Amino acid sequence: MGRLFLINLEGKIYSCKHCQTDLALYEDIVSKSFHCRHGKAYLFNKVVNVTVGPKEDRMMMTGLHTVADIFCVGCGSIVGWKYEAAHDKSQRYKEGKFILERFKVSGPDGSNYWASQEAQVGGSDADDA
Template identity: 75%
Template sequence: MGRVFVLTLEGKIYSCKHCGTHLALTDDVVSKSFHSRHGKAYLFSKVVNVTLGEKDERMMMTGSHVVADIFCVQCGSIVGWKYETAREKSQKYKEGKSVLERFKISGPDGSNYWISHGVHIGGSDADDG
């Protein structure tokens, strides 16, 4: 197993819900208006303590993207995905950024997020509306 980074800004850390491994800082949130097939998600400019899965082209709400699932390095849980390539010019800002699904992380205050009922099951992507 690789080295696990410990983020030190108390109260400003998003962690893996399953094992508590630090994943991102609140300062690295780019957008809180993203959606996944399980509910809300956050777009981050930087995440740590994750490994990348295979690259895969996926049709999402905002078009075709090449993405890779991201997994917690400590417990192996899938926690979101990373945008590798965006096909639409207007979506290029997502490239190199990562999405963490809220129900798979603990918030900075230690709270857990849960799947909301009535969630649309379909492609994952930002709510551009």
């Protein structure tokens, strides 16, 4: 595989729940009003230490989006997805941004988010971004 170079962040950091690899800064959050299968999800302007999977079209609560799953480079676990394209003009603000699922990351204070029983089973997306 080769040598792994990680970006270390400073400040309030969201990290992989499994291996503690830094993923994003609190200050890069765009919205906390997103939901996914496991409960809450946050929209970020940028994330680090992830690899981006293949693009695919997914029907979400706000319509059709082209997305790519993102994986932690430290352990390979899926931590969210990247919005590649929005097919509805009103959703284009999401393009190029990232979703981190709170169930899969540790918060800035080291806390983990546990999936709620109200978590949605259907498509993932924002309620009111």
